[in-house]
Amino acid sequence: MGSKSSYKTKQGDELRSFLESVPGKHITAADVCEYFRASGKTIGMATVYRQLERMVDEGIIAKYSIDAGSPACFEYLGQHLGEDTCYHCKCQVCGKLLHMHCEELPELQKHILEHHGFSIDPVRTVFYGVCQQCREEGK
Amino acid sequence: MGSKSSYKTKQGDELRSFLESVPGKHITAADVCEYFRASGKTIGMATVYRQLERMVDEGIIAKYSIDAGSPACFEYLGQHLGEDTCYHCKCQVCGKLLHMHCEELPELQKHILEHHGFSIDPVRTVFYGVCQQCREEGK
């Protein structure tokens, strides 16, 4: 695996630099197309999905499949490819996807690996629940 | 919300008792249809989805939308409608969805609520990662 030869293409470069320009933001395939259209360029949906899939495999972006019928969203990982990973929280009420830095999570990760044999991938894991704002506004 | 009058129907009863008969198992809408067909009965896909949605609203089953293009799966919650909730782990290698009982998770839940303002819903939250078996088999 990982032995794919790959060409450098205009679309791939533009897509990558677009994603790099919005670190921490969650982008759908449709967002990418719209961005290209707004820039006067075009890109096919199939190309977007193929490029994104490749980048996920390479580990430079993350893919989140939050809900059943809604589009997957992608996020440039950039420099937090190390210990400074942040987890994600998805509010079931307002639908927002939040970032969370928590010092206890690496410990939990370690505990679950040692006691339950499961190695958590922080990049793909999403906590579902209710955010503070929605909780304060009464459910 | 929640003020729906509801009729008792043959399909609803059979679906419910089928789900009750496989506690802790993960069932898709297609699985339900197949089970009915195998029993000599039939049920429409739309009915399955509508009944399942209702049961999710009632809190007696949980719905997991794990991957982008694959079907959502449902699970009868039964008696663990309380503190004895279990979390789920999805192995990205073999695709299995595992149950995990962990005493530390309620504490984490509390910590995140108090320090990060986010109220986690254990029923919907899924940890992504790699299971023990896959880890031992290399990769």
Place this chain on the structure above:
DNA sequence: TTGCGTGCAAAGGTTTTGCATGGCA
């Protein structure tokens, strides 16, 4: 009888795939 549940078919949306063309090396 009233109105909800069901079933079929059609629509909706996201993602994947086939195939001819164009671009990178």
Place this chain on the structure above:
DNA sequence: TGCCATGCAAAACCTTTGCACGCAA
């Protein structure tokens, strides 16, 4: 020149919706 990437269209897939009919209350 060889091979990969692209783009368009079509397909595949899961899920939702519309509408007429049937069944529960």
